[in-house]
Amino acid sequence: MxxxxxxxxxxxxxxxxxxxxxxxxxxxxxxxxxxxxxxFILPDEYACYNKKSKGPRFxxxxxxxxxxxxxxxxxxxxxxxxxxxxxPRMHNNFWKKRDTPLLPEITNALKWVFKKSDPGxxxxxxxxxxxxxxxxxxxxxxxxxxxxxxxxxxxxxxxVLSAGLLLDSESTRLLNVFPGNxx
Amino acid sequence: xxxxxxxxxxxxxxxxxxxSFSLVAMDRLTGALVTxxxxxxxxxxTISALGPRDAMESQRYAEFYRKPPTASPYMSRAV
Numbered sequence: 001m002x003x004x005x006x007x008x009x010x011x012x013x014x015x016x017x018x019x020x021x022x023x024x025x026x027x028x029x030x031x032x033x034x035x036x037x038x039x040f041i042l043p044d045e046y047a048c049y050n051k052k053s054k055g056p057r058f059x060x061x062x063x064x065x066x067x068x069x070x071x072x073x074x075x076x077x078x079x080x081x082x083x084x085x086x087x088p089r090m091h092n093n094f095w096k097k098r099d100t101p102l103l104p105e106i107t108n109a110l111k112w113v114f115k116k117s118d119p120g121x122x123x124x125x126x127x128x129x130x131x132x133x134x135x136x137x138x139x140x141x142x143x144x145x146x147x148x149x150x151x152x153x154x155x156x157x158x159x160v161l162s163a164g165l166l167l168d169s170e171s172t173r174l175l176n177v178f179p180g181n182x183x
Numbered sequence: 184x185x186x187x188x189x190x191x192x193x194x195x196x197x198x199x200x201x202x203s204f205s206l207v208a209m210d211r212l213t214g215a216l217v218t219x220x221x222x223x224x225x226x227x228x229t230i231s232a233l234g235p236r237d238a239m240e241s242q243r244y245a246e247f248y249r250k251p252p253t254a255s256p257y258m259s260r261a262v
Contacts, residue, residue: 006215006216010216032206032208032217033206049211055211056211057211058208058211058217059208060206060208060209060217061207061208062206063206064203064206065203065204069207071209071216073209073214075211075212075213078211080209123214127216127218128204128207130203174204174216174218178202178203
């Protein structure tokens with residue numbers, strides 16, 4: 001039932017309805033927004049929990065336009081990770097070390113949180129990104145001739161995979177689903 | 184009439200392009216993902232959060248903006 005609810009929510013998010021999108025009272029979204037157990041993370045922040053008994057129930061982030069949100073959850077073990085990754089963060093990290101990986105802090109945090117989890121038990125979801133801005137101009141100049149590294153999504157996936165976690169088709173189903181506009 | 188149709192199609196195309204995730208949340212207990220999308224660009228989104236576009240929506244956003252940033256001890260910031 002839960003998976004069905006999640007799928008219905010996804011489908012309604014992806015379909016073009018009348019503008020503006022409204023928050024329906026009683027919906028999952030209204031529950032998340034109004035719950036005192038909701039913790040919001042800001043862009044360029046991440047949050048980790050490795051104990052079921054501690055921390056808020058919902059972890060949320062707003063304004064995931066061309067950014068990418070990473071959620072990883074081991075429900076049985078109570079371990080959880082959420083991040084809101086902005087592209088300028090990758091640029092900053094490149095100028096510090098001038099090499100990949102561009103998101104070492106994300107990889108390290110994921111390793112720390114899920115060190116006692118079986119990778120098969122960790123559900124990873126990457127949400128956001130826009131197709132037109134995925135092939136980043138700055139990344140092209142940083143990595144000439146390495147086409148795969150021009151993609152913002154590639155670096156996020158690389159950070160997750162480097163932490164020993166697994167990505168499947170469900171993990172990336174909501175990644176770069178909207179065209180977006182050039183800035 | 185053609186102009187109106189063209190304008191309508193242009194609007195639809197812009198909306199399609201600007202469709203993006205405005206809020207994403209996950210339930211720690213179940214791993215269920217909740218997503219919410221908007222058509223507007225980032226600027227319009229900010230305006231809609233502040234303006235009386237919809238009473239329910241504005242109230243929720245206003246509540247959110249009044250909340251102090253919730254930082255975890257593991258938070259990382261760009262230098």
